[in-house]
Amino acid sequence: MSDQHFLRVDNLSKSYGANQVVKGVSFGFDKGEFISLLGPSGCGKTTILRMIAGFETPNGGAIHVDGKDITGLRPNERKLGMVFQAYALFPNLTVGDNIAFGLKVAGVPREQRRARVDEMLKLIGLPGYDKRYPYEMSGGQQQRVALARAIAPRPRLLLLDEPLSALDAKIRVSLREQIRAIQRELGITTVFVTHDQEEALSISDRVVVMNAGNIEQLGTPHDIYNRPATRFAATFVGHLNALPHATFGADRAIRPELISLSPRPDTDTTLVGTVSDIGFMGSVLRLKVDVEGTPLSIDTFNANAAPPQRGDQVTLHLAARDVLVLGAA
Incomplete structure (x- = not known):
């Protein structure tokens, strides 16, 4: 050193x-x-x-x-x-x-x-x-x-x-x-x-x-x-979503803020799920979405527009490059 x-x-x-x-x-x-x-x-x-x-x-x-x-x-x-x-x-x-x-x-x-x-x-x-x-x-x-x-x-x-x-x-x-x-x-x-x-x-x-x-x-x-x-x-640092094994394989994860409800220029992957809960955190909304039996958290800005409701079907957009591969502990 x-x-x-x-x-x-x-x-x-x-x-x-x-x-x-x-x-x-x-x-x-x-x-x-x-x-x-x-x-x-x-x-x-x-x-x-x-x-x-x-x-x-x-x-x-x-x-x-x-x-x-x-x-x-x-x-x-x-x-x-x-x-x-x-x-x-x-x-x-x-x-x-x-x-x-x-x-x-x-x-x-x-x-x-x-x-x-x-x-x-x-x-x-x-x-x-x-x-x-x-x-x-x-x-x-x-x-x-x-x-x-x-x-x-x-x-x-x-x-x-x-x-x-x-x-x-x-x-x-x-x-x-x-x-x-x-x-x-x-x-x-x-x-x-x-x-x-x-x-x-x-x-x-x-x-x-x-x-x-x-x-x-x-x-x-x-x-x-x-x-x-x-x-x-x-x-330990931040929140991670484990992605559905059937779609992505084991040990694939993504941050909640990197999943969006509408397409972005860099998104190349979509998932369809059902909203199970909505958490209000001031400037941020945290949606809980069930995708193929896997619960995902999605953080989105509170833009003063009506958010999805529980039970709504939503399409999630993400970029494959943002997915983390977690190795052994």
């Missing part, structure tokens, strides 16, 4: 007794990239993050940051910032003192600390909140303060461990966009752990799809979604 990568993980492994949770994982990323480790619970993604942070000791392998082997360093020697799922703010400290905590430990003079706190509060959109306490703030505000505390000491790497999972859906979307905007502004290399595929695809430069301690695929969000490398990557 290239020595030029700003963050490099080589053959990293971790076991707890007989349970090997990370199995010889290797990857490298450039300075300023936003990387997501994506996978189901128990796949090893948080363990990797904690090994990068120094909270867990690898059984094998090495971690390099900016050309230096940090595998044996203590967490406070690594110059990394970390944001946890549960905020982890000090409840007895004001917002300002929470943000200044790492600076105070590092011996930064009081006036410089105060200036940096003000700078961070403006960055996260909470100017003037320095005298408040965490209990006086919403969950989203607390998580923004936790982010400010992590980046105040100017770490060379930012680690985010499922930081949005305790928040409601609307706050999650706005906060993930704000995290991405701040990350771009600062140019800080960031590793973001999540089980939420939409979250990972929407804000990442590259995504590491993990399963059972291994990397299934590493690529851009576009490649992960449109060109999945393995059966797991294809089925």
